[in-house]
Amino acid sequence: MGSNRIGNTISSKLILGAIFFLFAFILSYLIVSKGLYDIEKSHASFQQQQLQANAFITDLTAASNKLSAELWSNVANSEFSGSTTFRYDASSISAIYENSKKTMSNLEMPDYFQRALPEISNLLKQLGQSSVNDQQSLNAKQNLLAQLAQKLLDLNKQENQYLQDHLTSVSNIHIKIRLGIIIWMSIAVFLSTLFYIITIRSLRKGIQGALKFSEQIASGDLTATVKNRSNDEIGQINNALEKLKLKLKDTLISIKDFSTSIMNASSEFNSGSQIISSGAGSQASAAEEITAAMEQIAEGIKQSAKNATETGHIAKNAFEGIQHGANKVESALAVIEDIARKNSIIKEISYQTKILSINASVEAARAAEVGRGFAVVAEEVKRLAETTQSSATEIGIVSKKGVELTRQSADDLRLLVDEFQKTAELVSQIAEASNEHNYTIDQINSSLQELNNITQQNASSAEELAASSDDLVKLTQSLEDSISYFKLEEAQVEVQEEPVVENEVHEKVVNETYIREENGLFHFSKERMFSDHEDQPSFSSYKSKIESEEKEISEEIPAAVKTPSFETVIENEFIDDKKEIKVVKERKTAIHQKGVRINLTDNDNLDDQFEKMK
Amino acid sequence: MDYNETVNIYNQKLTLEEFTKVQRFMLESLGIKLSPIKIVMVNSRLIKRLKKTGISNFKDYLDYAMSPEGKQSGEFECMIDELTTHKTEFFREPEHFNLLKDRILLNYKAESFKPFKIWSAGCSTGEEAYTMGMILSEFQEGNPYFDFNIYATDISNSSVMKAFRAIYNKETIKTIDQKLVKKYFLISKDITENKIRVVKSLREKVHFSILNLVDDYFFQNDSLDVIFCRNTLIYFDDESKRKVVNKLIEKIKPGGYLFVGLSETISQYSKAISQVSPSVYVKIN
Numbered sequence: 079m080g081s082n083r084i085g086n087t088i089s090s091k092l093i094l095g096a097i098f099f100l101f102a103f104i105l106s107y108l109i110v111s112k113g114l115y116d117i118e119k120s121h122a123s124f125q126q127q128q129l130q131a132n133a134f135i136t137d138l139t140a141a142s143n144k145l146s147a148e149l150w151s152n153v154a155n156s157e158f159s160g161s162t163t164f165r166y167d168a169s170s171i172s173a174i175y176e177n178s179k180k181t182m183s184n185l186e187m188p189d190y191f192q193r194a195l196p197e198i199s200n201l202l203k204q205l206g207q208s209s210v211n212d213q214q215s216l217n218a219k220q221n222l223l224a225q226l227a228q229k230l231l232d233l234n235k236q237e238n239q240y241l242q243d244h245l246t247s248v249s250n251i252h253i254k255i256r257l258g259i260i261i262w263m264s265i266a267v268f269l270s271t272l273f274y275i276i277t278i279r280s281l282r283k284g285i286q287g288a289l290k291f292s293e294q295i296a297s298g299d300l301t302a303t304v305k306n307r308s309n310d311e312i313g314q315i316n317n318a319l320e321k322l323k324l325k326l327k328d329t330l331i332s333i334k335d336f337s338t339s340i341m342n343a344s345s346e347f348n349s350g351s352q353i354i355s356s357g358a359g360s361q362a363s364a365a366e367e368i369t370a371a372m373e374q375i376a377e378g379i380k381q382s383a384k385n386a387t388e389t390g391h392i393a394k395n396a397f398e399g400i401q402h403g404a405n406k407v408e409s410a411l412a413v414i415e416d417i418a419r420k421n422s423i424i425k426e427i428s429y430q431t432k433i434l435s436i437n438a439s440v441e442a443a444r445a446a447e448v449g450r451g452f453a454v455v456a457e458e459v460k461r462l463a464e465t466t467q468s469s470a471t472e473i474g475i476v477s478k479k480g481v482e483l484t485r486q487s488a489d490d491l492r493l494l495v496d497e498f499q500k501t502a503e504l505v506s507q508i509a510e511a512s513n514e515h516n517y518t519i520d521q522i523n524s525s526l527q528e529l530n531n532i533t534q535q536n537a538s539s540a541e542e543l544a545a546s547s548d549d550l551v552k553l554t555q556s557l558e559d560s561i562s563y564f565k566l567e568e569a570q571v572e573v574q575e576e577p578v579v580e581n582e583v584h585e586k587v588v589n590e591t592y593i594r595e596e597n598g599l600f601h602f603s604k605e606r607m608f609s610d611h612e613d614q615p616s617f618s619s620y621k622s623k624i625e626s627e628e629k630e631i632s633e634e635i636p637a638a639v640k641t642p643s644f645e646t647v648i649e650n651e652f653i654d655d656k657k658e659i660k661v662v663k664e665r666k667t668a669i670h671q672k673g674v675r676i677n678l679t680d681n682d683n684l685d686d687q688f689e690k691m692k
Numbered sequence: 693m694d695y696n697e698t699v700n701i702y703n704q705k706l707t708l709e710e711f712t713k714v715q716r717f718m719l720e721s722l723g724i725k726l727s728p729i730k731i732v733m734v735n736s737r738l739i740k741r742l743k744k745t746g747i748s749n750f751k752d753y754l755d756y757a758m759s760p761e762g763k764q765s766g767e768f769e770c771m772i773d774e775l776t777t778h779k780t781e782f783f784r785e786p787e788h789f790n791l792l793k794d795r796i797l798l799n800y801k802a803e804s805f806k807p808f809k810i811w812s813a814g815c816s817t818g819e820e821a822y823t824m825g826m827i828l829s830e831f832q833e834g835n836p837y838f839d840f841n842i843y844a845t846d847i848s849n850s851s852v853m854k855a856f857r858a859i860y861n862k863e864t865i866k867t868i869d870q871k872l873v874k875k876y877f878l879i880s881k882d883i884t885e886n887k888i889r890v891v892k893s894l895r896e897k898v899h900f901s902i903l904n905l906v907d908d909y910f911f912q913n914d915s916l917d918v919i920f921c922r923n924t925l926i927y928f929d930d931e932s933k934r935k936v937v938n939k940l941i942e943k944i945k946p947g948g949y950l951f952v953g954l955s956e957t958i959s960q961y962s963k964a965i966s967q968v969s970p971s972v973y974v975k976i977n
Contacts, residue, residue, distance in 0.1 A: 363779040366733060370777070370926035371955035378957055531732040538736035542702045545743060681856065681895075688878035688889045 088311050091277045095270050102266020109258035113251050124244055126185050131237050134178040138198070139230050141171040145205075146223045149216070172202050190236040194229060201226045284312030291319055298564040300327045327566060334561050341554045348547040351540070358533075358540035365526075365533040372526050376519045383512035390509040393502035400498050404491035411484040418477040421470050428466035435460035701742045706735040710750045714738075717758070718775060722847065723906040723932030737774040741767070766849075773848045777927065780816040782823050782868050785922065788951050789827055791972060796918060796949055797831045800838075808840040809916045813905060813940065814924030815844035818855025818898070819864065824920070825894045826872050843911075845903035856900045858890035905936050911943045919944055922971075923953035937961040946977040 175198065182191075205222050287305060294302040300323055304316040438456035442449035706714075711731045718724040726734065738750065745767065747753045756762045757771040783789055800808060808828065812821040821844035828840045846852050865873050865888055876894050880887040903909065905924065919940050925933050937958045944950055950965060950973045952958055958973065959965065965973040 360779070362733075362736075363777050366777045367779040367923055367926070371923065371953060374926050374953075374955045374957070527729045531729065534733045534736040538702070538739055541736075541740055541743075678856065682892060684857065684859070685878065685889070685892060687880055687882065687885075688887075689881050691874050691877060691879050 088277075088281060091273075091310075095273045095277060098273060099266055099270040102262055102269070106259050106262045106266070109262060110255050113255035113258070117248055117251055120244065120248070123186060127187055127191075128237070128241065130178065130182050130185055131187070131191060131233070134174075134182065135230050135234050135237070137174045137178065138171060139227065141174050142223050142226045142230070145171060146220070146227075149219060149223070171205065175199065175202055188236075188240055190240065191233070194233050194236070198226065198229055198233075201229065281312065284308065284310065284316075288312055288315045288319060291316065291323075295319065295323055295326070300330065300564050300566050326564075330561055330564050331566055334558075334566065337554060337557045337561060341551075341558055344547065344550045344554045348544070348551045351544045351547040355537075355540040355544035358537040362530075362533050362537035365530045369523075369526050369530040372519075372523050376516075376523045379512065379515050379519045383509065383516040386505065386509035386512040390502065390506040393498070393505040397495070397498040397502045400491065401495050404488065404495050407484060407488045407491055411481060411488055414477055414480045414484055418474060418481060421473045421477060425467060425470040425474065428463045428470055432460055432463035432467065435463055697746075697748070701748060702739060704735075704739060704742060704749055706731060706738065706750050710754055711735075713754060714775070719929060721906075722772070722776075722904060723929060723936070724776065724927045725929035725932075734775065738771070741770055741774055744770075769849045773850045776848055778816040778846075778848060778851050779923070780819045782819045782864060784820065784823075785954050787954070787969075788920070788922070788972065789823060791969060792824070792918065792949075792951075793827050793831065797828075800917070805837070805839075808838065808918075810840065810842050810918040811911070811916050811920070811943075812842065812844040813903075813919055813921040815846045815855055815900070816848070816851050817860075818844060818852075818858060818900070819860070820844075820920060820922070821855065821898045821900075822858065822876075822890050822894060825890075825897050826876050829876070829894060829897070830872075840897065842898040843901070844898055845901045845905075847902065847904045849902055852900050852902050855898075858895050859887050860889070862886045862888050864888070905939075906932055909939065909943065913942050914945050916943050916948060917945060918949045918951070920951045922951055923956070925952060925956055925958070933958075934961045941965055941975055944975045946975050948975050949973065950975070 179195065179199075187195075201222055205219065205226070291302060291304045302323075304320050307313055307316060435456045438459065439453050442453035442456055445452065708731070711728075711734060714734055715726045715730075718726050738753065741757070742748070742750070742753055745753065745756070747756060757767045762768045762771075797808075810824055810828070812818075812824060815821050821842050824842050828842070832838050832840065844852075844855060846855070862879070865877060876891050878889045878891055880889070905921075906928075921936075921940055925936060928936060938961065940950055941962050941964050949968075950958075952971050952973070954971045956971055959967055965975055968974050
């Protein structure tokens with residue numbers, strides 16, 4: 079549909095209107111021109127005629143007057159007496175007449191003039207005789223002249239009448255022109271106005287249609303279709319707009335499809351990354367805890383290693399002590415054996431003594447009365463010897479037993495020494511192993527720390543990923559929002575679900591309440607729970623405050639944060655706990671201690687969102 | 693926030709000086725020890741707060757969080773939330789719960805109808821406390837005269853709030869016995885939510901508070917039957933650990949039990965306890 083197409087276009091309509099107008103104008107112009115031409119033309123001939131007629135009349139009148147005067151002067155001078163002949167010359171008049179007639183023959187003289195001319199010519203012919211010789215002819219001549227003058231006078235009168243008529247006809251033409259102009263111009267103006275009104279109306283309708291259509295497009299409604307599909311420029315605009323709309327619609331539909339896919343992908347990505355993030359967070363926490371636990375274990379193993387080493391030392395000392403004891407027992411055994419050996423000598427000596435005492439008592443009996451006292455001594459010696467012998471025998475038995483026992487204990491000790499040696503060896507092995515473990519656990523610990531660091535970094539990255547994916551979701555959301563500005567289908571059956579963002583529930587829950595400190599007590603209110611929600615004193619206000627403080631450089635220490643008195647807390651919060659609460663008078667660290675029992679009134683309302691498990 | 697700003701924040705690195713500040717603060721006010729290698733952890737955890745607050749560097753953030761404004765706005769607590777580890781799950785280290793069920797409860801003789809008192813010290817998001825609740829409720833069914841109170845405390849505001857709300861992801865109860873799950877959990881009506889919640893009857897049995905274990909506690913001496921303080925002490929320095937352990941022991945009844953994490957040993961800190969099983973201690977009469 080190019081602009082070269084010739085149809086019922088606006089320009090042609092406008093041109094048609096203009097042609098109408100021009101036509102009327104030209105018609106008017108022609109009427110005026112015709113009128114003016116007529117006037118001019120009649121003027122021109124009229125002027126000539128008038129001039130000629132005037133000249134004719136004037137010249138003839140002058141000539142006739144002159145002739146008449148000549149005639150009269152001749153009469154007066156020569157005392158006209160019947161037969162006297164007067165000469166006069168009428169040729170000049172004839173000449174004038176002929177001349178004028180000649181001139182006028184070119185002109186279309188008015189009828190009255192034409193009619194008058196032969197009469198004048200006749201009169202002039204009668205005047206033409208050049209002599210007057212009697213009163214009668216003079217009178218005739220004079221009569222002729224008078225007739226001529228009368229004729230001329232009539233002519234003049236008629237001329238005036240003619241002039242009058244002419245003026246009347248001119249003014250009639252003027253009226254005609256005026257009327258013509260008025261009528262034709264009115265018709266033209268009326269027609270062209272009518273035409274323009276019709277044209278403008280249809281144009282306005284078309285433009286309004288296009289405007290409405292483009293406004294609909296602007297307001298995002300792409301379901302509208304344009305009605306006016308005429309061939310004119312408006313129709314072309316509408317067609318172009320329709321094309322634009324279709325193109326826009328196609329593009330938007332594909333963008334919408336894309337964005338829906340992106341949306342789905344990004345919300346999937348988001349929930350995935352949220353899971354990763356929370357997983358990484360849990361992993362990081364777990365790693366953190368494992369690391370802490372491992373530190374504990376390492377500490378324990380270090381202690382064990384130390385203890386094992388010490389035990390090793392002790393075992394070694396004990397082994398040495400017991401070996402020493404065993405040696406001592408060995409020497410004791412030797413001593414006891416020696417004693418036993420020495421006891422047999424005592425036994426031998428007592429036996430010998432007994433034999434000697436028997437011999438002495440035999441000798442004493444031989445000596446009878448003299449030896450009686452000696453016999454008593456011998457008897458005592460014998461008894462002593464017997465006692466010694468029995469004691470020596472007992473000692474022998476005991477020492478034999480002692481030797482046996484000592485030998486046994488020596489044997490036992492020897493065994494024990496071996497065991498102790500083994501124990502000491504094992505303990506030192508344990509100590510060694512413990513030290514090795516200690517070293518290993520140090521290694522494990524440091525690897526674990528390393529692992530923990532990586533996990534923490536991963537957690538951080540996962541967090542970043544989650545945050546970015548949040549942003550991505552928001553971006554696609556806003557893309558979706560931007561597109562949703564456009565209405566693409568008459569009725570949208572499917573409603574795009576909003577992506578479920580993890581933590582949202584939690585934040586919704588948590589958002590409702592917050593702890594507020596007042597009169598030394600913490601209150602929960604629905605305004606704010608945690609600082610990371612909107613209405614916290616902003617960092618910027620804090621920063622500006624800091625900056626202003628830095629200027630002053632005051633030494634003033636900021637007032638410590640008011641914390642609830644512990645007594646109050648207890649009285650208020652634990653009053654129901656069977657009065658078992660100990661009132662603590664002083665608190666060392668004031669910063670974190672709350673001891674506030676959490677009790678939120680709206681907590682049970684949340685149960686509405688939950689149901690029994692199947 | 694602009695994507696570039698986000699990237700910029702994630703590229704921030706904690707300087708040694710800033711880390712030392714955090715380290716000192718954690719030790720002095722929370723008794724939590726951060727070894728130098730934890731700089732990575734602190735870095736990655738605090739970046740989350742930087743993102744949330746939109747502060748572009750660590751120095752400004754730390755100054756702000758520790759300022760009175762930061763304390764007022766709650767940023768201070770959020771920072772602590774991030775810096776502490778909140779690892780927990782239902783029936784974590786099940787040996788302990790078996791011991792509670794099979795040994796402690798079976799031998800428990802109620803004195804003058806006082807309720808059995810159990811404290812989850814360092815409860816994090818509450819899974820441990822609710823696990824105790826399930827065990828004790830089950831026991832109560834067979835013993836109508838038995839009653840119990842569960843106390844649960846943690847330093848982290850947000851953790852305690854989460855515990856109080858008792859709303860968890862469905863995955864967290866995967867390992868729990870189906871019978872218990874049906875009895876003690878509700879599921880979200882909205883299937884897409886994938887959330888579960890502890891039933892009201894069980895929630896009512898658990899009393900949550902915010903508490904720093906280094907501070908003084910509100911329990912009376914010799915008043916608690918059992919304390920679970922598992923995998924909490926591992927974050928403390930030695931001195932704080934000793935202090936906390938002794939305070940915990942003070943609160944337990946003679947013959948009462950103290951549970952610590954399976955990797956922990958506390959016999960070196962107190963003579964008033966004896967080990968009955970790895971990481972389980974009884975208070976000597």
